[in-house]
Amino acid sequence: MIRVENLIAQRGDFTLGPINLDLGDSSYLTILGPSGSGKTLFLESCMGLLPPKEGQVWLAGEEVTRIAPEHRLTSYLPQDLALFPHLSVRENILFGAKRRQLDSVQVETRLNELLNLLDLREIIHRKDVTTLSGGEKQRVALARALLPQPRLLFLDEPFSALDAKIKRQLQVKLREINQQLGVTILHVTHDQEEAFMLGEQIAVMIHGQLQQIGARDDIYYHPATIDVARFLHNQNIFDMTVEEVLADGSLLLGNDIQLKAPGIVGVEKGQRLAAGIRSEEVMVIRPNKPIGPELRDNLFQATVDDILVFGGTQTLCVKLNGSNISVDVELPNCAMRDLGYAIGDELQVSLRKRSLWAIPMSCEHST
């Protein structure tokens, strides 16, 4: 549906790109990145609101780089929704259909479909959009964007101002829209939970670059760069060196510990790597509990250094014995209650080989 080739855009001192992206029909891509990473600038360039400095944008096989936004048949839902306050709810929703002079019978059918899908029947006759609640405004803005049957819907942090409950309801609604209406969606957000819940594919944008594009698990468990790993809250990142390349992986050495890591393409003996494991993937092993070979590979004796409590989960900060490495272990409250650990307790942790990721230092964007 949308293809972006070597797109470079500039605003002030900030340069975005070069960006390459190819998104198929009816798919849902979330672009995840911190504030100021260039997400909105990227959307503006794709929508035609800001001409790119270089590169091309293709929509449904047609090159649209220099085509005005109104001729691209796309829709846009910005962060502040930008409902038109001088128009009623109905006029807002019908705005795009009227401007595009769509067939009135088709518009009416589509309108009814959207009124049902977005539960808008009760508020469609309201005159003043400024008096709607946050969730209602969101649904009206979504209906306005969807009514003209856009080829592609651009969403720019659309749920950032909503409370958690309404946000969740609308996220579910958005997934239904993508699946039922087959609308291709390009959604930018800084909210990781939202990106992972909605995106079939996720692209991570940091410092104006798309650093990784992939499926949820690829992004979550196998970050391609240190920036991505840090942005996705990987707490356990270790500086290691390849000691030996094995048939089924690599043997890494660093900070007085040895780790067996999965195979890394093109890695050589002596090469420096950043290796890591998500805190919820670290296994805590009770003493004397029989364990399989998978857990035995990277099994360490450790001491509890600190315990941090976060709502429903707790983080055990443990120090590996005989090393200066600290490892965070995230456990649900119920597991922590069962285990009953306190600061100073001895325990065993396993940094499971299949949960480890490793990035050659040459692939880093910054360290």
Added chain:
Amino acid sequence: MLDRDTLFKLVMFLPLVLLSGYFLLLLGSQSTFFNAKTFIDQLSQADIRSAISLSLIAATCSSGIAICIAIPSAYVLARMDFPGKRLVDTFIDLPMVLTPIALGTLILTSWNTTIGQLLSGLGLTLPFTLSGVILAQFTVVVAISVRMLKSTFEQIDPRQEQVARLLGCSAFSSFRLITLPLARRGILAAIILTWARAVGEFGATVMVAGTAKGQTATLPSSIYMAMSMADLPRAVTLVVILIGISLLVLFGVRLVLERKI
């Protein structure tokens, strides 16, 4: 003994009371020279009626032209970036800080240049003409319009125009269908204040167009002429008319700003 809060309120109130008293004194003192009979007598004189109609016509024309030029200019300054923007933005404010007499002098001297002579040759002469009055008033008031409208456009979220563009509007349609309706109140307030400032304009008008009775004498210049000839009843009548117009304008602005229109 007054407590500190009461003392604070008194200190803050005192200047307001003095100011209100001063304005009441200014207005009240007119009653010494003003009565209904004199007012009607003065109004029956052709040159006073001419001054009133000339003031209203010239102010309407000059403020109309100013608003037509200020709307696109203010939009460009509020929304677009271009080289030298800061310089242009500052330059446009010049008429607001220059005394109207100096502005009048600038207009007159510019009419002695080649371009000015060319415009004169095309029939746009300034001394003792309505065109001169309108040009003088326009020069004084256009900066006020631009400044007010720029602030109005800056308060409108550009995302609304962007969303409209993606919903099928051209740049002009999104300006017409979204920006202008949202700027309605600001534009109305700018029209009223620009018009009021034009009605009261004196310095530049006198410099450029003079004060020929029945030709270029506006309300303010007629007041000046009446006072210079010590014709107090005439001057006070004209002042009362100006006060009436000003109060109407101020009331109009209030209605607009308090969203009653």
